[in-house]
Amino acid sequence: MLPDRELNRRDRESTGVSTDRDIIAESLTDPAVFGLLFQRHSGPVSRYAVKRLGVDEAQDIVSETFATAFRQRARFDRSREDAGPWLFGIATNLIRKQRGVEARALRALEVSRAAFIGDVDSGPALVDRLDAERELGALASTIRDLTARDRDTLLLYAWADLDYKGVAQALGVPIGTVRSRLNRVRRKLTAAAAEAGIHKQTTTKTEGARDGRVGEGAQSAL
Structure with missing residues (x-):
């Protein structure tokens, strides 16, 4: 193909x-x-x-x-x-x-602690991806409790793989608004990760890193 x-x-x-x-x-x-x-x-x-x-x-x-x-x-x-x-x-x-449906999907993610594995077949890359998804599951309740605007901004950045400009265009807001929302969300996720016992060193994606689709760990998955 x-x-x-x-x-x-x-x-x-x-x-x-x-x-x-x-x-x-x-x-x-x-x-x-x-x-x-x-x-x-x-x-x-x-x-x-x-x-x-x-x-x-x-x-x-x-x-x-x-x-x-x-x-x-x-x-x-x-x-x-x-x-x-x-x-x-x-x-x-x-x-x-579909807020009710999404809430159920996030609860399922929280329970499973591993989902959305993608197209990775095997080897260390799969292990890293599984680790990131398990950590994401541990943060699902925090994501569920975000405001709709913050959750949309976060998940467009994380799961639609858009850069700041793309998220801004998708939501019809200035890039500065996207930055401030993501900074606020990252602080909440960092606190939630610490409370959940996720101590793994992570590298948060920046706009430059997103251009290369680079990221590691729970924070970079988000």
Whole structure:
């Protein structure tokens, strides 16, 4: 199977479309082209929704996210090439209406202390990932008790893997607001980690580290 990057390249070559912005613009006159946006972004949006709500509810969120995006495509900010933050923002608004479901998912994570292992197959990387997820489980109750705004900001950064700018675009807030929210959340998580007995040295991701998708331990998982 070809990697997503290669599939996207072939999509662009076959259609003459080079960016998400171009796809959306072309879809205004040729709605079928919008399907390319689904091909590019449905995987990441689905993984994000699964982590927040579980598999069953996530399917509905993904479907409604792209249905909403299609209806609102004329309003997309064409100064942006990447539609990812926009789509994650739509998904987050829909997830926010499922607070009870998300609370149950976080309680399940807290009980299991290991979930969302991803695509890592074996070896030390798997061990590190399992450690991080177990630690995340220990902090799930703290995440559940965050305000909706703080929780959305945190989980877009952690589970949608957006940088500060992307989170700001998804939520429609200034980057400074994202920074202040994440700083506040990190303080709460650090205190909760200490109370839970998580003493492992960790490296908190910065904006620069996020560019390289670098992170270790519970704090870096968040």
